Amino acid sequence: MGELGPDDGAGNTYSLRPGLQHRFKSSTVKECIRAILKEKLTNVEYVPEEIPQLTKSLSETIKNRLKEEGFDRYKMVVQVVIGEQRGEGVNMAARCFWDADTDSYAHDVFMNF
Numbered sequence: 001m002g003e004l005g006p007d008d009g010a011g012n013t014y015s016l017r018p019g020l021q022h023r024f025k026s027s028t029v030k031e032c033i034r035a036i037l038k039e040k041l042t043n044v045e046y047v048p049e050e051i052p053q054l055t056k057s058l059s060e061t062i063k064n065r066l067k068e069e070g071f072d073r074y075k076m077v078v079q080v081v082i083g084e085q086r087g088e089g090v091n092m093a094a095r096c097f098w099d100a101d102t103d104s105y106a107h108d109v110f111m112n113f
Contacts (some may be wrong), residue, residue: 017102018073029106032065037110044112046084055080085111 018024040058059078066076083090 015073018071022071022073024071024074024102024104026104026106028069029066030108032069033062033106033108034110036062036065037108041110041112046082048084051082055082 036058040061044054059080062080063076063078081090081092
């Protein structure tokens with residue numbers, strides 16, 4: 001028995017980074033996003049009054065599906081932007097602290113014609 005308590009030999013097992021088998025796979029996430037957008041947005045018409053609820057629903061659905069994929073030790077940020085196609089462009093920017101070893105992103109664009 002050590003000075004601070006029983007010494008069971010386990011040591012510190014807490015890990016700040018995901019293991020190699022749990023690395024963020026942007027291709028897997030992109031496929032997941034694409035499937036959800038196709039399922040939920042195909043043949044949906046743009047109705048401005050319904051967009052806030054639709055974006056919230058889509059972001060929750062994507063986040064929940066990604067949790068099911070088993071990405072341990074990751075904080076998921078899901079941003080959904082829906083706009084009407086009128087030939088206008090959209091510019092967006094975001095800032096964050098980034099760990100090049102473990103942090104990554106995935107995105108997809110869905111358009112109804």
